[in-house]
Amino acid sequence: MQTPLSTTPFGRRPMTLGMISRQLAAKAKPEAAIVHKWHVFQHIKEARQVLGATDRALTILHALLSFHPEIALEADSELIVWPSNEQLMARANGMPPTTLRRHLAVLVDCGLIIRRDSPNGKRFARKGQGGQIEQAYGFDLAPMVARAEEYKTLAATVQAEKKAFRVAKERLTILRRDIVKMIEAGLEESVPGNWKRFQQVYQAIAGRIPRTAPRQLLESIGGEMEALWREIRELLETFAKTQNLDGNESHSGCHIQNSNPDLSSESERGSAKRGEAGGTAAADHNLRSLPKRELPLGIVLDACPNMRWLIKGGEIRHWKDLLAAAELARPMLGISPSAWREARDVLGDQQAAITLAAIHQKADQISSAGGYLRSLTDRAKGGKFSVWPMVMALLRGKLDGAKPTPPGGGTARFEPGKPAHASAELRASLARRPK
Structure with a gap:
């Protein structure tokens, strides 16, 4: 040609x-x-x-x-x-x-x-x-x-880059999963450590991960995650070496001391029981005399307005919204995942959310929110606990002009000496309450 x-x-x-x-x-x-x-x-x-x-x-x-x-x-x-x-x-x-x-x-x-x-x-x-x-x-x-050889070389380079990206993404995913689970294990096992700082550092690093990121950024963030992972891992390994555990990993009655000043020990059941309002005898009497119907959501929110501050926009319209707010309040109160899980199993999701909302409302009066919740859960197992007395006590304080303390030192909605507004449903419920 x-x-x-x-x-x-x-x-x-x-x-x-x-x-x-x-x-x-x-x-x-x-x-x-x-x-x-x-x-x-x-x-x-x-x-x-x-x-x-x-x-x-x-x-x-x-x-x-x-x-x-x-x-x-x-x-x-x-x-x-x-x-x-x-x-x-x-x-x-x-x-x-x-x-x-x-x-x-x-x-x-x-x-x-x-x-x-x-x-x-x-x-x-x-x-x-x-x-x-x-x-x-x-x-x-x-x-x-x-250009056949050039295309072959470019294809190999692209495949190597894709593999490196996939490895960096998998490594970051595993590190994030390990860190979250190790922090939960440290809280649940009462391992001494500044777990709140670990949570804050993790959230700060994870918050910088964009939706789509290049390999170099994933590797850089992965390096920071790995440093945090090593710090938490060494803390857990050091604590595990000091414990005398049975072969089946069950606890042998060893003393576990929590040195974290930010988290209260949940083992102090006695102090939590002494902090319950009304005393055991009065609570049992109220439990027998209160009606057997469920509390309306409006009354619960009247008694526990602080829960609204945890939801964006302050809108709690359904029980699932209250449960979501309770999930946010749990780590703020220092309640371990196991204590919250046990409360939900015994009380049910709705009653557990009401109980945690009441604890959050009077958090400044409770030295150990986790121990208090465990104590109430134990009483509920024996049929000696109802959320009615807690909610009614909060409502009486509100109607008497008590000033609720907002989280973080914010401004309360109610002022001492001024009558508090209460819904018609709330006043009708209080009027029906047995003397």
Whole structure:
């Protein structure tokens, strides 16, 4: 075949230095080079983002390769294909003409193919007397032979980058899971340590993870997470070495001391029982005399307005909203996950949420919220506890002009000496309360 003379695009498409450099690269292919066209296409697919190719452009490239009759692309063979736009659209799953032209230009700009336009812009081949092609005008696939090794290297680099990204993401996920579970274990097992600081550091690091992050950022954050992980792990391992545990990992009555000043010990059941309002005898009497119906949500919120401050917008309209607020209040009160889980199992989700709301409302009067909750849970197991006395006591204090203490020292809604507003439902409920 005669070497094609056409090097400039037909029509209004301009000639650029980039086209000239890509044509030079195509001419620099080894004379004896032979490549498998579908292997090269696979490498181009893997490196498409680096090359700047689009998915639609690769669909067209796949169609162009299908017009070449041989599987192997040889440097000294005919590498120009000349399908019409209608044929290309048919093999490109019915792609619209405007889309076809736009993505053909993308293939040319990426240097994956070269235009060999005829004088009138048509694509065709001129054959000689023996049937051999003398001149062809269309798309030259020579760059796929000339740059085959480059595409292979780019594909390997992209695969290595994807693997490194996946490893960094998996490492960060495992570190986050381990840290959360180790903090919960430290709180539940009463391991001495500043667990509140660990939680704050973890939340600060995790809060900097964007929705989509590059590998370098994931590795940097993973390094910070690993440093926190090592600190917590060493603390737990040091504490575990000092304990005399049975072979089945059950506690053998060893003394566990909690040195964290921010978290109160939940083992002080006696002090929690002494902090219950009304005394045991009075509470038992109220328990027997109170009605057997459930407390309305409105009355609970009247008695425990501090729970509204935990929800964005202060809207608690359903019991599930109160339970969500209780989940937020639990770590603030220093109540361990096991104590909260036991309370929910014994009291039920609704009654447990009411109980925690009452504890949160009078948190300044309770030295150990976790111990108090465990004590109430133990009494509920024997049928000696109801949420009614706690809520009614809070309501009486509110109606008497008591000033609730908001978390963090905020301004209360009620002032001493001024009558507090109470809903009609609340006043009706108090009027029905047995003397």
